[in-house]
Amino acid sequence: MEINNNQLLRFTTAGSVDDGKSTLIGRLLYDSKSIFEDQLESITKTSAKKGHEGVDLALFTDGLRDEREQGITIDVAYRYFTTPKRKFIIADTPGHIQYTRNMVTGASTANAAVILIDARHGVIEQTKRHSFIASLLNIPHLIVCINKMDLVDFSEERFNEIMSQFEEFASKLIMKDVRFIPISALLGDNVVNRSEKTDWYQGGTLLSILETLHISSDINKIDGRFPVQTVLRPQSEEFRDYRGYTGRIASGIYRVADEIAVLPSGFVSKIKSINAGEQELLEAYAPMSISMTLEDDIDVSRGDMIVKKNNQPEMQQEFDVMLCWLNNDSAKPRAKYRILHTSKEERAIIKEVVYKMDINLFERDSEDKGLNMNDIARVKIRATRRLMLDSYRDNRNTGSLILIDENTNETVAAGMVI
Known part of the structure; x- marks a missing residue:
């Protein structure tokens, strides 16, 4: 398939703490020769100062010097790189549960999600949470990288076991395209270059899959x-x-x-x-x-x-959305917000919290009606005037919206029309 080398692919990375996200992105940039010489020189010096024998690949996604030298990984890192086949924007989202809102933000425009799983630990709660959010945001392509395969002797049996674990819980979610890759981000196996240690794996490397994902079909071509x-x-x-x-x-x-x-x-x-x-x-x-x-x-x-003329969205003043609460302050009952939908701006209230999602257990809580930071809930919204809405699953652009606090001008929530 011919790839348009001007085509831009946005993808997000997610995984549990210390699953190797920063190292994976560093490996992608390093092995694809997407690092500027002065940046490589700076990272090499910092790595030596910290006592590392080689280049600490994780430092490529830590953008600020002070944080780097303190050994702190920045909450969300965006990186841009280009190969002869495609341009990329990476959103590296954190693994901690308190940063659910960061993943929602980073993944909202993504064409693909790369989810890391530590081969030693298999599928854990954070894996399920990140996969649920990817499904909720209707990300078309999911690439599951089973990392640190070097620590399980590149075992095909272990790879298949984790793949089965993932497929078992993912059967409850709506996912269009899921692929699995055995990798070692630290050593570079199957990231940019094929590994000789996984001769049992017949699929492509992570970079080759990212370069050849067909993303034009991800855009709704039917509804004008x-x-x-x-x-x-x-x-x-x-x-x-x-x-x-x-x-x-x-x-x-x-x-x-x-x-x-x-x-x-x-x-x-x-x-x-x-x-x-x-x-x-x-x-x-x-x-x-x-x-x-x-x-x-x-x-x-x-x-x-x-x-x-013959294909129109629904005109609705009251409607249901899946809402992710992004703000530190809890939602106030019947409070008025500005609602932004495409280029239209109106005022609205959250009329009712129908249920909240426990995204670790895939269970609904209909009793708790509060909305706190990182909560994901189904709510009823009433706007001052009718909005032109499609469901988010049919159209990510006309099925999404944000709520803004009128007093502070802060974005407090992001919603997906059901």
């Missing part, structure tokens, strides 16, 4: 959703009659002459023109940023959504 961000009305005489609607296509394909509807008003028209910068197009698709003009002069403003 174009949230309007800005209305362009140039002041120059040449473009006096121009009225363009700009934004980023959330999903679907738009073509000149398509019949459309503008929500929430319901006015209908046809697409007159589509532009990307100065280039005029006959069609555009997600996730392109474009300007669109319509045949009719109708009232369209920021927060409206241009959709296909």
Whole structure:
């Protein structure tokens, strides 16, 4: 399969404490030759200062000098690197249970999740928690790296045992594509280069899988959703009659002459023109940023959504979401929040907490109605006006939202429409 070397893959890494996430990312960067010389020199000096014989690969994801020298791993690290086949953004999320919100944030835009399991310990509670969040966020591809295989003598039997453990509990989750790789991040086995010690493993290395994941199919191509961000009305005489609607296509394909509807008003028209910068197009698709003009002069403003006339989202004022509470302060009963959904902003309240999830046991708690940091719960939200919603499983862009505290302007929760 031909890979577009300009295509960007976002992936998140997660695992229990000390499962080797930072070392794995360091190995990916080091063996794929994605380290700048001055950075490598700095890390080599720091490694020697700390008494390591070679380069401490984990230091590549610790971005601040003071934290590095104190031996502290930063809570969330983002790294960018490129190979001849693809560009990558990595979100290294922490393993502690108190950082559930960090994983939700880091994984919300991910195309893939890399979950590490220590080959000595097998599937543990953190493994289940991270896998549950990956499933909840509808991450299309899950790569389970069974790490530290060197500490179990690269045992095929142990690898198969852990794979069975994972598949047993994952059968309760919705996962589209799950792959397993036996690796040693410390020694480099099956990370970038194939290992001679796992001749029983016939799959690809981690990097080769990341380079060849087919991600264009992860975008909803059926439901046309174009949230309007800005209305362009140039002041120059040449473009006096121009009225363009700009934004980023959330999903679907738009073509000149398509019949459309503008929500929430319901006015209908046809697409007159589509532009990307100065280039005029006959069609555009997600996730392109474009300007669109319509045949009719109708009232369209920021927060409206241009959709296909015969394919429209549900207009809902009250709806259910799976909510992850991100704030240190607990939710206040009937408190008013700003709700941001695509380019639309309204006010809303959390009307009811239906149940909270125990994501270690996959159990629902209908008795506890409080929302505290890192809680994941099904809630009912009521907005001041109707929103144009799709379910999150059908459309990650139009099925997601955030709540903002009106007093502090802090983002307090992220939600996925059910």
